[in-house]
Amino acid sequence: MQIYVVKSGDTLWQIAQRHGADFNQVVLANQMAEPGALVVGQALVIPQPAFEYVFQSGDSLARIASNYGVSLRALMEANNITDPNLVFTGEMLKIPSVTHTVQSGETLGEIARRYHVSVERIAQVNGIQPNAELAIGQRLRIPVLERPVKEINAYTTQINEQGAQEVTRHGRNFTYLSPFMHAVNEDGTFTPMQDQALLEAARSTGTAPLFVITNFKNRKFDSDLAAAILRNPDIQETLFTNLIAEMKQKGYRGLNIDFEYVYPQDRENYNSFLRRVVARMHPEGFSVSTAVAPKERADQPGLLYEAHDYKAHGEIVDFVIPMTYEWGWAGGRPWAISPINKMRDVLNYAVTAIPRNKIITGLSLYGRDWKIPWQEGTIARTISPEEGVQLARRYNEAIEYNETYQAPHFRYTDETGQRHEVWFEDARSMQAKYDLIKEYGLRGGSYWVLGNPFPQNWPVLQNNFKVRKI
Template sequence: MVKKARTAEREAVPRRAARWPRKRRHLLGSAYLLLLLGCALLLVALSLTPAPAPTSQRQTLVVGALPFWNIGGGTETLVTHRESVNGVSPWMYGIGPNGGITTQYSPEDSDKVDRNLSRLRDAGLPVMPTLANITEGRWAYEPVARMLHDPELMRRHVAGIVSLVQREGYNGIDIDYEDLRARDRDAFTGFITLLAERLHAVDKKLSVALFAKTTDAGYDERNVAQDYAAIGRVADQVRLMGYDYHWSTSEPGAVAPVGWVRDVLDYAKTRIPPDKIVLGVPLYGYDWVDGHGESVTWLEAFRLATEHGAKVRYDRDRQAPWFRYTDEKGREHEVWFENAASSRAKFEAVRAAGIRGVYLWMYGHEDVGMWPALRDTLPVG
């Protein structure tokens, strides 16, 4: 938003000194010279004195993002490394066909989810769960589109989110609505603006997950639908999905090449206040064969390389490990994944960019060496 400069009108200065006695004018002139001299000396002193350091700095944010299928293992890991994290977002809510809020996990898993949420709270971790446009286990566009373009449905959806956050005692909500169309851009911004207003009114926070991009248009409609600047003005956190540069149906390659990550952060900082930007860091990889990639954890990648005697290489340009192996059917695989070194490279990019922090997409069984790299690079204090 460009503010128009205001032009101040000059006021005429009264020539009172002309009516004062000569002696008083002389004394005033001397006092005036002394005042000017004092001001000059003060300016010189200030120019030679370093600016004081800020009295406080916003705390680095490190959030564990736990998909519901890893809620048990992820909780155990976060509790073990409690000194390295200060937030958690279980990825656990979805949307019903009419805009209602559903759980992504089955009813028989409810007790397990509740137990792990209690453990996270007992560890002092603020809980801000993620609500994604998942309907019956699949990404779904229609329920979100219907809500975005129907004012009454939007109002009810927002009210339902606020009610959920208050009822469950959450710190706030993280919205992850993906695969929108370009025509949804203004409606999505309107929804996020309304939701932020209603959450802030009850002292709750809003985080919004957005696709990583290096221009406003990005690479397709899903990027156009997300207005970085408008969302950055109203949300408390903007979580950039700094992963899946290569994905399950792409050609093999690094999940989050560090050069691309730096470009994403450079662009984001031109649109979003840096202290609201949180970078998503993947802790997983893909095993590609016959044109398709299956997701793998660090432990699974390590096991595959060991079993097949594959030599793990490290791409210095992309800051990512990878290897190839041939399976029992004679098919050649290519695996790119994340380890402590590749994670450290992204943590260092975050520190250099001066943004708020990171969220760790904890698919499961990450490289244990990632935790000391995190503590060294982005200590939560």
Template sequence: MAFGKWAVTGALALLLTSTVGGFTGEQSRAEAASVLGYYTPDDASYQALTTYHAYLTGISTDSFNMNTAGGVIGDVPTQALSYAKSHTLATYACFSNFGTDDFDPALAHTILTNSTVRQKAITNMVNTVKKNGYTGINIDFESVMAKDRSALTSFVKSVSEALHPAGYKVVVSVPAKTQDDPSDGWSGAYNYAALGQYVDFLQVMTYDEHGPWSEPGSVASKSWIEDSLKFSVSQVASSKILIGLPDYGYDWNLTTSRQEDHHQIAGKNIAALLQKTGAAVKWDTATTSPYFNYTDSKGNKHVVWYENARSIEEKAHLVPAYKLGGASVWALGMEDNTFWAAVQKGMKP
């Protein structure tokens, strides 16, 4: 998922229509590309679900973390599940290795390599999916150590073998990359080709190209996304690939240059910041991304890179261009009112 879990809480049948639009025409749900929206446990995410559901084919509820005993931490979002089911949306229970304040590689290592914990985790995850009537599961283990590469693939295989025979779907989230280096500390654990054998969808997180941890830059440049997709479809059937689209940006404090002074900003809050600061939006052709500069009340200079309708439409068009399974969006509740129409327009062949 994006930088920090639910970083902006304080931080997808296409035949359906609503007062805000949605996919229309002769395309059936089975024929249409998937649009998976990530749901977080807050009011803004629920409001977005009820407002923009017609643009979605499913949701992944980012509600559950695992612990070192293989237990599931988190509450079932019953209201969101009920709403999604009543609007015939697919539902996925998302399980992560998020620890105290970030994704925890040691926690993932324990779950993946301790046989007792591993079996308990699989049992508890599968039971959560079945008990609550989910369509399937979304495994979101991030920052997994390179040495756990085989263990991660084996874990996904076991989860799939526990769910697929009963008709449940399996989604696995993976970091975007342009080559497979098994020793790479960030992405080495994720063997696309092997994982692709056991999943219905590989959700490639083509966002956070830059962020508070890096120099300022695009959240998801089109060229970077495309390079990642070229590698992805060389490893896994394109129909199994979900592109990742962000509906947020990042604000860097150029004066202090301290990571703690940089932050994520929801797409829906960009307009207010522009109005408040009088900043002028600029367009970076090289990255197909908008950005702007401003000075805050303390005299600190800032730069904000984000996504708007123009950039999202262009990036969403990579779905038909590469014949992908669809798109995923992080996260429901962060978008402005132009976002979903741009996704819809971009995904048209």
């Protein structure tokens, strides 16, 4: 898979031809309703025909496997597919290997360059020496590039059938699904959730659901509610008992704790709470994870940060999710949601306090549309990456790309004369984030949040990682 950025004068047909790709496959991979209406600066994913195939209407997994000369089982395993009937139009499949018939004059080096695979890897798979002479007509198995195995968590706030359908479609890309959320109460109970459809979708795709608890009250994170729980061990034991019963009954695999705006004086109370919950959850076979504020240093001031003890969380729980997004928050000035330089600042500190194999960094799947000039008190509109491209097309604006933040953006004027500034995510910005996961040797990434159409993300993810299933 390659990422191509549209230039002035490009047509999709020319782009496909230039990359040796099938036009319809490019259309499907990018879910393009208007293939002829490209936007300058738009990032497209281009499938590599030898190793990638985009599922089309009328296809069957068995026929695709046969066409590429691989077993159905190998094709399913390479793509985390648990049910051959749960494959959808527009999904990109990674082909585990292909057969190449040697032509006159070809060398192993030339073949390796053609398929973007090392000579040594081809030689190993075929049981030959790297400097072996090839015979015309000789058949070689060409393996795909090996991808690092990482864990991917996905939060979803769509606790309905629409959310379940999205999980069914994309669940092969997730290790964990985190339905957001159950708010705890002062008496050790928690708010209910009609999560049956989501849990069934998770089961059908081999995704482990995590039970998310928060200190959310009256539509905001409540410091007093957190204090009521964290300062009372008896209430905690009641909460743990209730959680274990609910998680067992519904088939959850772990607990994810997202307590925010905790009073600084409750920092050690929070750490003690985590030790107690792990002591109760682990014997029952449940994992425990936390979501933490994006700190850049241990002593970072502010109600959002001070009670989140990175070192203690890293020692106590199974994994930690630094929420590396929302710099461009709805109530703030126009900015990238997850600027890569700020993500790097957080990770530079995080890896000094938390083992790298316990860090699952936050990844944003959305954008925002601000009115400008920006005024204090105004709220930006949250948009999907797909809508970002649609807005640029509608108002005939080129998409720009900020190299410092690794994020696309543009400005436009609406029908009333109001100016707007838009920041969102695209294939390039997600590639930069996946590169960050590899560079820092992290456990994986965590999406906030599902429900925003972003067709380019999934092939970019699949091109970078083999997602772990547990």
